Amino acid sequence: MTETPVATDDVLRKRALEALNTARARTRLLTECVDDRELTAQHSPLMSPLVWDLAHIGNQEEQWLLRAVAGRDPIRPEIDSVYDAFEHPRAERPTLPLLSPAESRTYASDIRGRVLDVLEAHPLHGSPLVDSAFAFGMIAQHEQQHDETMLITHQLRRGPAALDAPEPPGGGTAGLPAEVLVPAGPFTMGTSAEPWALDNERPAHHRHVDAFFIDTTPVTNGAFQAFVADGGYTDERWWAPEGWDQIRRHDIGAPLFWRHEGGQWLRRRFGVTEPVPEDEPVLHVSWYEADAYARWAGRRLPTEAEWEKAARHDPASGRSRRYPWGDEDPTPERANLGQRHLRPAPAGAYPEGASPLGVRQLIGDVWEWTAGDFLPYPGFAPFPYREYSEVFFGPGYKVLRGGSFAVDAVACRGTFRNWDLPVRRQIFSGFRTARDA
Incomplete structure (x- = not known):
């Protein structure tokens, strides 16, 4: 069985920061290559509007890294239900009171700034949630999983190509x-x-x-x-x-x-x-x-x-x-x-x-x-x-x-x-x- 060497807090912080930054750069690419109309449209009943994924990413980050890890008071508790993936199936998400594209970007950016402060100062040991920066890695994986979901939405959308590689x-x-x-x-x-x-x-x-x-x-x-x-x-x-x-x-x-x-x-x-x-x-x-x-x-x-x-x-x-x-x-x-x-x-x-x-x-x-x-x-x-x-x-x-x-x-x-x-x-x-x- 592979044993992973124990990393120092500095190494873990660097790894977590790189993972979070990589995910956010990809989220921006997927949401800035189309206009607001495309962001708020539902391109398939199988998928959420892209703008829902964007704010959901920020909301999960707030709930786990600011509230659960850092113990901070909620910033936007009134949107928790709107962005609860288990409470609302994808087909009905366009009918919810979603944040606008501008509001979603501002919210996600504000949360990320606060999270980076937590990452810089919070001990990365002492409980299963923070040991080895697990919660930060979990959130980076969560964002990348939604980036994959948004890429599926891009494949389903009609119209000219918006992505290149x-x-x-x-x-x-x-x-x-x-x-x-x-x-x-x-x-x-x-x-x-x-x-x-x-x-x-x-x-x-x-x-x-x-x-x-x-x-x-x-x-x-x-x-x-x-x-x-x-x-x-x-x-x-x-x-x-x-x-x-x-x-x-x-x-x-x-x-x-x-x-x-x-x-x-x-x-x-x-x-x-x-x-x-x-x-x-x-x-x-x-x-x-x-x-x-x-x-x-x-x-x-x-x-x-x-x-x-x-x-x-x-x-x-x-x-x-x-x-x-x-x-x-x-x-x-x-x-x-x-x-x-x-x-x-x-x-x-x-x-x-x-x-x-x-x-x-x-x-x-x-x-x-x-x-x-x-x-x-x-x-x-x-x-x-x-x-x-x-x-x-x-x-x-x-x-x-x-x-x-x-x-x-x-x-x-x-x-x-x-x-x-x-x-x-x-x-x-x-x-x-x-x-x-």
Whole structure:
């Protein structure tokens, strides 16, 4: 099991400051590239108006860092209910008395200024909430998660492109095996040592996993097109009953944002229509679509334990790494993270990010659906509030692993667990397949 060295308060403050500043710079990018009309519009009933996310980020920061950590009196208690994600579903948020874009920016900026004062002076030890600057790391992750949500809203919005980014590095699967054997045996799943790990990643525990094969890279658009061309969306054999009902009821015949025109597949990506690149990991597919493809291919989705063993286990040492490549933080040479690019890199990219067994792109590019339900680990304890994880446990949600190009490194680890409804397609989701050895 990886042990993280104990850091001094100065080191922790620097790390927390960098994480908070990186998140805020991205929030500004996502909210300043469109006008106020676009900020207040609801671009899809699946998503909040961008201005709601902006003020919600500030409100969570106030509640946790100013009130819970610093013990300060509330600044805007009257808006707590408005920006409570559990009290108001996304579809009804435009009807709430939201702060205007100018008010939201001022509020978030005011809160951040006060938070930086707290970070500079508050001891970073003495309680679980502040040990290792956990609360500051939690809030940085929260903001980055909402930045990812806002990027999804940008993908759903109509109109000309508002965002730009350089192309990702090239890839290529020539010379790569199609799949890799992961030997049977135990490994350490989860973490008890990662200081900013969230409650559902804890505690570390041993799992035995039977031998299995897993795809070397995520399933590509080209491979998925073969499923479509073979009538995959019209053959009930491949579909879970709920998935079959979903695609029939909504007339789904391809990944979200795809359309067939002039003899080729096109897609809409952040305001630009372009040919679907065959060598890129498939994106915007639901769990049901991923599961159906895997069955059609004579394979299956990996279990969550299989995915994590492939991503973290080092057969030579027997220990679990923080990331596939080792314990060092992600770099641009290892993974496609942080909205550095606005698309996944081609399959086979990032050889420096490969696991010890040679599995690639396990971190970044696309969230990967796994087979299992979102359930607690043995010994799970909710922290610091039940609504982060516990209320979602059960058969209704499926687990995604590995992050995507839309995820910042602060909110992406080898142990990080994401979850969503199996019908979700607007998220930056793809998958890879596995089979028994």
